[in-house]
Amino acid sequence: MDRILTRIGTPPIPTRRQLLRTGASAAAIGTELLGAGPARAEASELRIAKQPGLSYLPAAVAEHLGLVEKHATAAGLSDVKVSWTRLTSGGASNDALLSGSVDMVISGGPNMLILWGKTSGRVKGVVCTGALPMKLVSNNPNVHSLADFTATDRIATPTIRVGTQPTVLGIAVEKAFGLNALERFNAMTIAMGHPDAMIALQNKGTNVTAHFSLPPFQEQELALPGVHTVLDSVNVMGGPITNGCVYSTTTFHDANPKLTAAFVAAIREAIALIGQDKRRAAEIYLAVNKEKISVDELTDLIGRPEMVFTAAPANLLPAAQFFSRAGYIKQKPNDWREFFFPEVHDLGGS
Template identity: 40%
Template sequence: MKKRTFIHSLLVAALTASASLAAQAEGQIRIAQQFGVVYLLLNVAQEQKLIEKHGKAAGVDVKVEFVRLSGGSAVNDALLSGQIDIAGAGVGPLLTIWDRTKDKQNVKGVASLGNFPYYLVTNNPAVKTIADFTDKDRIALPAVGVSVQSRVLQLASAQRWGQDQFNRLDKLQVAVPHPDATAAIIKGGTEISAHFGNPPFQNQSLAANPNARIVLNSYDVLGGPSSATVLYATEKFRNENPKTYRAFVAALDEAAKYITANPEGAADIYLRVNQGQLDRNLLISIIKNPEVQFKLTPENTFKLATFMHSVGAIKNKPGSAKEYFFEDPHSAAAN
C-alpha cells in the first residue's frame, strides 16, 4: 500500500511539473507588422536581433518570426486564431479586439510604436476639406470601419457634422494596402482620389505629385500628438511567456533609443528590411520630424476610445487607457 502511494505521489508530482512547464513554455514569438515607418521599432529589433539578445540575457533562446499583413481586420483574425503572438495595428483595431475579448482572451496593448501624424491626402483639386468629398471620390485606407485611419475619419466627421453623422464618409472608403494606394495617388487616373495613410507613404505622395495636398491631419482631430499604431497580445501569451514578453519589451525600448540617437542608421535599417526604393533623404526627414516620437508609452489614445464607445463601435466603456493596455512600467502613464 505504501509502495502504491509512493508511486502515485511520484506520478502526481511528474504531471504537475509537466503542466507547470507547459504553462511556462518560453522561446517563441510571432509578430505581425504592416507597412510603413511606424513599424521602424520592429525593423530595428529584427535586424539587430534585439529580442534574441534580451531573451538570452534572461536565459531563454527566443525564436522570432515576423509576419507581414495588411489591415487591422486581418491582424486581429490572425491573433485570435493563434497564428501570431504579437499584433501590430492601429489603436482602432486594438480597441475593437479589446472590447470583443474582454473577460475572455483579454487582449490588451503591449506598447506604442511611437507618435506619428497621419495625413489624409488627396489628388482631387476640388477637395479642400472632408466636406468637399462627393460620391465620385474613393478614400483608400487599410481597413474600412476598423483601421485607426477609418476611426479618425469618423471622429472628424462627427466633429464636422455632428455625432449622428460620424459614418457619413464610410461609403467612400475602400480597403487598399498603403503601397498600392500611394501609387494610385501619385499616378492619378483611378477611382482612388484620396488616401488616409501613414509615413512614408503620405510623404511620398506629397513629394511625387504636385497636385497632392493634405486634407486632414490626425493630430488636429485628436488634439495633439498621439500613438496611432500599437502592439497588443492576449493575456495568455503574456502570462505563459513572461521572459519572452519582457525580452520583447526590452528590445523595443532599446530600438527606440537607437532610432532617436541614430536616425541615419535607423533609415538604413528600414531600407534594408523593407527592400524598398524609398528616397533615403526623405526617410531621414520623416524620422527627424519634430512631430514624430519613437517611444513605448501610449499617448492620446483615450479620446478615440471614448468616441468609439459613444457611437456604439465598442460596447465596453474604458475608464482610462490603462484598461486596454497591460500593466507594465512603460504603460503607467498611458492616456
C-alpha cells in the same frame, strides 16, 4: 477578406469582420486562443505580424538587430526563435491574431482597441512604437475639406471604420457633422494597404481620390502633382495618436511573462537607438522594408520634431471613448491602463 501577403493560414474560426457583425463575445472565438489553459514552459517561438510604415520603425530595428532574442537570452530563455511576418493591414493582422496564427501583432492602436472591446478584454496592448502624424491627402482638385467629399469619392485606408486612420476620420466627422454622419463617410472608404493605395492614387483610372496614410507614404504622395492635404491627425486629436502598437492575448501574455518583458525591453532599446542615430535607423528601415525613398530623405523625415517614437500610448483613451460613443464597443473606459498590460503602466500615456 483582407489580402494576406504571406504564408499565414487561417483555421475556420470567427474572423474580425464576423466579430464586428455579430458582436461576438470572447467565448465565440475559441478556448485555444483566449481561454485558460494548463501551466507550461514559455514558448520557444514568438510569432509576430508586422506592417509597412514608419510608425513601426522600432519594431524594424528590433527585428534587424535581433533585440528580442538578445533580451530573451538575458532573461534566461535560450534558443528563442522570433518570426516576423509582413501583412498588409490591421484587419489582416487582427484576423491572424484571432486565428492563433501569430502571438503578437504590430498595428495601429485603434485596431487593438476594437479587439479589446470585442473580446471583453482578452486582447490588450503590450507596448507602443510610434505616434506619427497622419494626413488625409487627395488628388481631387475640388476636395479641400471633409465637407467637399461626395459619394463619388473613395478614401483608401488600411481598414474600414475601426482602424487608426478611420478612427481619426470618424472623430473629425463627429466634430464637424455629428455621429449620424459617420456611415456616410464609412461608405466612401475602401480597404487597401498603404503601398497599393499610393499606386492607386497615382493612377487616374482608379476610383481612389484620397488616401489616409502615415509616413513615409504621405510625404511621397504630397510630392506628386495635384495631391494636397485635406486633414491632419494632429489637428483633429490635439496631438499625436498611437499608430504603432503591439498587442497580444491575455493567454499568451500570462503564459509568457519573460518573453513579453523581453519584447518590451527590445522595443525600448530600439527607440533609444532611433533617438541616438537616426541615419542608422533609416538604413535599417530600408533594409527591412525595401521602400523607394533615399536614406537621406528618410533620415530627415525621422528627425522631424513631430515624429514621435515612444513606448507609451498617446490619445488612445479618446479613441476608445469615441468607439464607445459610436457603438463599436460596449465598454466605457476611463483610463488607458484598462486596455494595456502592466509592463507599460508606469509610462505617462493617454
